[in-house]
Amino acid sequence: MKSLQELAAIREKMKDKVSLREGVNDIRVVVGMATCGISAGARPVLNTLVEEVAKEGLSGAVTVTQTGCIGICQFEPVVEVFQGGKEKITYVKMTPVKAKRVVAEHLKGGKPVEEYTIGNVKA
Numbered sequence: 001m002k003s004l005q006e007l008a009a010i011r012e013k014m015k016d017k018v019s020l021r022e023g024v025n026d027i028r029v030v031v032g033m034a035t036c037g038i039s040a041g042a043r044p045v046l047n048t049l050v051e052e053v054a055k056e057g058l059s060g061a062v063t064v065t066q067t068g069c070i071g072i073c074q075f076e077p078v079v080e081v082f083q084g085g086k087e088k089i090t091y092v093k094m095t096p097v098k099a100k101r102v103v104a105e106h107l108k109g110g111k112p113v114e115e116y117t118i119g120n121v122k123a
């Protein structure tokens with residue numbers, strides 16, 4: 001039988017583990033790579049996101065993946081950012097330069113780049 005103190009210590013340790021796991025890949029960045037996305041330049045945008053995330057040391061917290069059709073061809077390249085507990089952010093008409101800024105200001109700095117989001121860009 002373990003003492004109460006020992007049990008409390010175990011619980012504390014587990015808590016750390018759980019929150020660590022929650023912290024891992026907290027943010028998911030998804031790039032639309034349907035034909036329309038690719039022809040609009042999604043590939044260099046995806047590459048820039050992957051590179052910048054690694055360069056900024058965010059690989060533990062951010063996963064960059066690709067998907068197919070997002071359904072808004074006229075806005076491609078489209079990048080969606082999913083973060084637990086927050087509303088999805090949709091970036092449209094992305095370029096490598098814009099992607100770099102999104103990594104620095106949003107993924108690292110925590111502040112979405114409003115001017116690149118779907119509500120603020122004309123089709």
Ligand code: FES
Binds near residue numbers: 032070071073074
């Ligand atoms: S084919 Fe372009 S977003 Fe679906």
